[in-house]
Every structure is written in C-alpha cells, then in structure tokens.
Amino acid sequence: xxxxxxLRMVAARLALGLLSLLLVSLAVFAITALLPGDTAQEQLxxxxxxxxxxxxxxxxxxxxxGWLRYLRWLGGLASGDAGRSLxxxxxxxxxxxxxxxxxxxxxxxxxxxxxxxALAIGISAAMWRGTAYDRGVSMLTLSVVSVPExxxxxxxxxxxxxxxxxxxxxxxxxxxDSFAQFIRVFAMPVLSLCCVIVAQMVRMTRAALIDQLRAxxxxxxxxxxxxxxxxxxxxxxxxxxxxxxxxxALSLSYLLGGVIIVETIFNYPGIAKLMVDGVSTRDxxxxxxxxxxxxxxxxxxxxxxxLCAILSNPRLRHR
Amino acid sequence: xxxxxxxxxxxPRPRRRWPLLxxxxxxxxxxxxxxAVLGGLVAPHDGGRIVDMDVFTPMTAxxxxxxxxxxxxxxxxxxxxTRYTVGVAxxxxxxxxxxxxxxxxxxxxxxxxxxxALSRFLDTLSAMPSKMFALVVVAAxxxxxxxxxxxxxxxxTPGAYRIARSLAVGIxxxxxxxxxxxxxxxxxxxxxxxxLPNMTGPVLADFGxxxxxxxxxxxxxxxxxxxxxxxxxxxxxxxxENIGGLAEGAPAVLMPALAIASLTIGVNLLIDxxxxxxxxxxxxx
Numbered sequence: 001x002x003x004x005x006x007l008r009m010v011a012a013r014l015a016l017g018l019l020s021l022l023l024v025s026l027a028v029f030a031i032t033a034l035l036p037g038d039t040a041q042e043q044l045x046x047x048x049x050x051x052x053x054x055x056x057x058x059x060x061x062x063x064x065x066g067w068l069r070y071l072r073w074l075g076g077l078a079s080g081d082a083g084r085s086l087x088x089x090x091x092x093x094x095x096x097x098x099x100x101x102x103x104x105x106x107x108x109x110x111x112x113x114x115x116x117x118a119l120a121i122g123i124s125a126a127m128w129r130g131t132a133y134d135r136g137v138s139m140l141t142l143s144v145v146s147v148p149e150x151x152x153x154x155x156x157x158x159x160x161x162x163x164x165x166x167x168x169x170x171x172x173x174x175x176x177d178s179f180a181q182f183i184r185v186f187a188m189p190v191l192s193l194c195c196v197i198v199a200q201m202v203r204m205t206r207a208a209l210i211d212q213l214r215a216x217x218x219x220x221x222x223x224x225x226x227x228x229x230x231x232x233x234x235x236x237x238x239x240x241x242x243x244x245x246x247x248x249a250l251s252l253s254y255l256l257g258g259v260i261i262v263e264t265i266f267n268y269p270g271i272a273k274l275m276v277d278g279v280s281t282r283d284x285x286x287x288x289x290x291x292x293x294x295x296x297x298x299x300x301x302x303x304x305x306x307l308c309a310i311l312s313n314p315r316l317r318h319r
Numbered sequence: 320x321x322x323x324x325x326x327x328x329x330x331p332r333p334r335r336r337w338p339l340l341x342x343x344x345x346x347x348x349x350x351x352x353x354x355a356v357l358g359g360l361v362a363p364h365d366g367g368r369i370v371d372m373d374v375f376t377p378m379t380a381x382x383x384x385x386x387x388x389x390x391x392x393x394x395x396x397x398x399x400x401t402r403y404t405v406g407v408a409x410x411x412x413x414x415x416x417x418x419x420x421x422x423x424x425x426x427x428x429x430x431x432x433x434x435x436a437l438s439r440f441l442d443t444l445s446a447m448p449s450k451m452f453a454l455v456v457v458a459a460x461x462x463x464x465x466x467x468x469x470x471x472x473x474x475x476t477p478g479a480y481r482i483a484r485s486l487a488v489g490i491x492x493x494x495x496x497x498x499x500x501x502x503x504x505x506x507x508x509x510x511x512x513x514x515l516p517n518m519t520g521p522v523l524a525d526f527g528x529x530x531x532x533x534x535x536x537x538x539x540x541x542x543x544x545x546x547x548x549x550x551x552x553x554x555x556x557x558x559x560e561n562i563g564g565l566a567e568g569a570p571a572v573l574m575p576a577l578a579i580a581s582l583t584i585g586v587n588l589l590i591d592x593x594x595x596x597x598x599x600x601x602x603x604x
Contacts (some may be wrong), residue, residue, distance in 0.1 A: 020446040027447065032459045041416050145579040147589050148535050150542045150558060154565055154576060162566055257450045257539075264543055265562075276543050281459040287458040298448045
C-alpha cells in the first residue's frame with residue numbers, strides 16, 4: 001500500500017521529467033529553426049538567385065509548416081537520426097558518437113574525485129562550524145563559486161603546468177597507453193572541474209547537515225550526553241542523507257556548465273567542445289542535438305536530486 | 320545556470336561580520352560602475368592603439384598592467400571593456416529582475432489561472448541550463464549586444480519571478496494588506512504602497528545575486544568567443560584573446576580575469592551587508 005503510493009509518486013516525477021524534456025525540445029527547435037527566419041537564404045547568402053533558394057528550401061523541407069518539421073525532427077532524434085552537419089555533411093549522430101565517450105569519461109572521473117572530497121570537507125566544516133577551519137572553507141568556496149570557471153581553470157594551468165610543471169596544459173585523449181598517461185591527460189581538466197563542483201557541493205552539504213544539527217532531536221541527543229562525533233554520525237547524518245544526496249546531484253549538474261569552458265580551454269575532444277564549435281559555425285543540426293543531450297542530462301540530474309529527496313524523506317513519502 | 324536559483328539557497332552567513340567588508344564591496348562596485356561610464360575618458364591610451372613594440376610585457380611604470388598580445392595597453396583595454404561587462408550585465412539584470420518582479424507580483428495578487436500559467440511557463444524556461452540556452456540563442460541569432468542582453472535577461476527571469484512571487488504571496492497574506500483591501504484600495508495601490516516597499520531588501524539582494532550570475536555567464540560566453548564581438552571587447556574576451564600569454568604568466572591574461580573576480584566578489588560582499596541591514600530593519604526571515 002505504502003510502497004504503491006511511493007511508486008506512483010516516483011512515476012509522476014518521471015512523467016513530469018519527460019514532459020519537461022519535451023517542452024525543452026520544443027523551445028530548442030523554436031529558437032533554432034522557427035524564429036531566425038529563412039535558413040536557405042542565409043546559407044546561400046544575399047547573392048543567391050531566388051530559384052536556388054527555393055530549391056534548397058524544398059530540399060531542406062522548409063516549405064512545410066513548422067509543427068510538421070518539429071515532429072519530423074523530434075522523430076529523427078528519438079530514432080537516433082539527428083540529421084547531417086551543415087558544415088561537413090557528416091551525420092550528426094556519428095560526430096556525437098565519436099565525442100560522447102570522452103565527455104562521459106571526463107564527467108565520471110570528476111564525479112569520482114569530487115564527491116568524496118566534497119562530502120569530507122562539507123561534513124567536517126559542518127561538524128566544526130564556527131571555527132577558523134569552517135570560516136576558511138566558507139570563504140574559499142564562496143570565492144570559487146563567485147568567479148568564472150575559466151578563471152579557476154587558467155589559475156590551475158598557471159600553478160600546476162606553468163609554475164610547478166607537474167602536468168601538461170593540453171590534453172589529447174588519443175595517446176593513452178598507460179595509467180600514468182591517463183593521469184597526465186586527465187589531471188588538468190578534472191582538477192579544474194573539481195574546483196568548481198567541489199565548492200558548490202561543500203556549500204550545499206554543509207548547509208544541509210547544519211540544518212539537521214539545528215533540529216530539536218539533536219539538542220536532545222546533546223542533552224543526553226552524546227559527544228559531538230556521535231551526534232553527527234549517528235543522529236544528524238542519517239537524517240541528512242536525503243538533503244545531501246540532493247545536493248550532490250544538483251552540484252553535479254554544474255558539471256554541464258563547467259565542462260563547456262574546461263573542454264574549450266584544454267582543447268579536450270568532448271561533446272561540449274563539439275557544440276561550441278557548432279555554435280561558432282552556426283551548424284544548426286549539430287547544435288540542436290548537442291543541446292538536447294545536455295538538457296536531457298541536466299533534467300536527469302535534477303530528477304535524480306528530486307527522487308533522492310522523496311525517497312529519503314518519510315514526510316514527503318507519505319504526503 | 321538557472322538551477323543556481325534553487326541550488327543557491329543562501330547559506331547561513333556567519334553571524335560575526337565586518338561592516339568594513341561591506342564597505343569594501345560597495346566601494347569596488349561603485350568604482351566599476353563609475354568606470355563603466357568614465358572608463359573611456361580616464362584610460363591613458365586608446366584601447367585599440369598599439370603602443371608598445373613588445374607583447375605581453377610585465378607591469379611597468381608606462382604600462383601599469385602590461386601590454387596585450389598585440390602590444391596594446393592593458394589598463395586602457397580593461398577600462399574600455401568595463402562598459403561592456405558592467406553595462407550589458409546591468410541591462411540584462413534590469414530586464415530579468417524587472418520582468419520577474421512585475422510577473423511575480425501579478426501572479427501573487429491575481430492567483431488562480433494567471434499564477435498557474437506563469438509559473439508553469441517560467442518553470443519550462445528554467446529546465447534548460449543557462450549556458451545551453453545562451454549557446455542555442457547565439458547559434459540561432461548570432462552574437463550582438465541586444466541578443467546578449469535579451470538572452471541572459473530571459474534566462475534569469477524565472478529565478479527573479481520565483482523570488483518575487485513567493486515574497487509577494489507572503490506579504491499579500493499580511494493583516495495590513497487585508498486591512499487595505501477592506502478599506503477598498505485598488506490592486507495598483509496595494510501593490511505600490513503595501514507590497515512593493517516591504518520586499519525591497521530581498522529583491523535588491525536578489526538583483527545583486529542575479530547580476531553576478533549574468534556577469535559570469537556573459538564572461539563565459541565571451542571567453543568562448545561567442546559573446547561581445549571584436550573590435551569591442553569585454554573582460555571575458557580580453558582573457559580569451561590573451562590566453563597565449565598564460566604560459567608566461569603575463570598580466571594581460573590575469574588582470575581582466577581578476578577584474579571579473581573583483582566585481583563579482585565585490586557585489587557578493589555588498590549583498591552580505593544588505594542582509595545585515597535587512598535584519599536590522601526587522602524584516603524577519
């Protein structure tokens with residue numbers, strides 16, 4: 001009975017997520033394909049004859065009404081056919097397929113490093129809140145989240161590649177043969193991404209745990225004579241798991257913004273670099289497909305954050 | 320990222336605060352605002368003129384912040400760029416906060432259908448990461464100052480709306496608003512005289528936060544070469560065009576980045592102080 005209601009709630013969230021994705025696809029298509037005017041004219045330039053423009057328009061299917069083009073585009077995406085690049089004529093799916101694993105590897109490596117690190121710092125800062133350590137952590141994380149990602153990345157290059165010469169400033173994934181090379185290639189991008197993600201995650205983890213530590217039951221535990229470590233580990237932390245998981249998922253969604261900058265700086269052959277190149281050459285099919293991948297990943301992480309919050313909070317479960 | 324609005328639930332600020340830091344923040348912000356207007360006048364050189372044969376020179380008396388990759392004076396280029404970084408972001412923030420405020424108060428006071436429709440529509444907008452939205456818009460329309468202002472303004476409207484709406488809903492339920500309504504005051508009067516004055520503090524703080532997000536977004540875009548286009552340059556473009564000097568640790572690449580950091584940290588410090596002011600005002604919350 002109870003698990004049934006829970007299942008229904010999760011299903012409702014999933015459906016809501018899918019609906020959001022559908023609306024996002026509508027927005028992406030409207031912005032890129034419907035609003036800017038005539039793609040055929042733009043592609044051929046002002047000097048093109050009206051006949052040539054009309055022919056290209058027919059070829060691109062631009063003579064059809066907008067909603068039909070949208071449905072066709074959406075159907076193509078769903079079946080893995082995102083059209084052909086306007087720049088080099090290759091199928092967009094193949095271009096993305098070649099780059100996506102690199103980006104996923106980068107994201108996975110970043111998550112593996114940043115999540116434990118952020119949890120350790122965030123929880124310890126909450127335990128020793130108000131101390132010099134906590135204030136230092138707060139100050140540092142606040143400065144990292146309030147400067148642009150590229151500043152963090154360039155500072156990391158300056159320190160680790162230029163001054164200390166530990167790592168190389170560029171990364172090429174093609175040349176990985178050993179674990180040592182893997183470290184050398186990934187260290188700089190992962191390090192820069194981690195700085196941004198860890199700062200976010202520490203702030204949110206700390207806030208979530210402190211929220212629990214202010215609750216009456218913690219005061220009760222303290223009055224009973226439980227030591228600070230016992231209060232945090234056996235009383236507050238189990239109750240903060242939900243909010244912290246929520247914070248972790250939300251912070252990981254910052255990966256999507258950070259990765260755009262980091263892949264560009266380090267010339268990393270991932271999907272974000274592909275999209276930025278697509279934007280500068282105004283390669284619409286490529287931009288549309290990349291945007292949908294990023295938005296889907298974003299919605300997935302937000303959904304995961306929501307589900308963590310639901311599943312771990314009995315009050316939300318029974319609402 | 321619009322998720323930032325959710326993620327960035329203001330953490331409890333440390334109780335003990337130094338008003339000095341708030342003043343410092345205010346001073347930095349005022350300085351950059353003044354430079355946005357006067358930057359072109361006080362700059363020692365024309366931002367576009369090549370004044371030195373050497374490129375990426377370190378700081379010298381003649382060129383206090385060194386020279387860039389073409390041998391142009393970095394100080395002048397930063398001062399000229401202030402207009403774009405501060406001006407575009409300010410315009411976009413005014414747009415976002417203005418729209419958010421108006422729509423939020425409309426949703427709160429009218430309730431029902433208007434509220435539903437507005438909230439759902441703006442939620443959809445925020446289902447896209449902010450950088451992604453900006454990239455898609457730039458891909459579609461090309462990059463120009465009006466496009467940048469509108470795009471970043473629209474991206475950050477849902478967050479401003481959500482804050483304004485929840486504040487207005489809270490105030491709308493207050494006794495004094497009910498009294499005013501019972502007195503027979505019209506909606507316009509209630510909004511202007513009862514609700515708006517009581518949400519100034521939080522709305523101003525939100526304005527500052529949104530300004531920081533927009534500065535970061537726009538500098539990020541410029542850094543990717545998709546923001547303010549040459550020959551004009553904002554601070555993000557300055558970092559981008561001088562990135563070659565990074566290996567030498569040239570001030571040309573560090574200084575514009577530090578300028579951005581000083582602006583965003585300055586605004587943050589100022590907001591902190593606004594918070595203290597607000598609490599003293601007995602706003603609660």
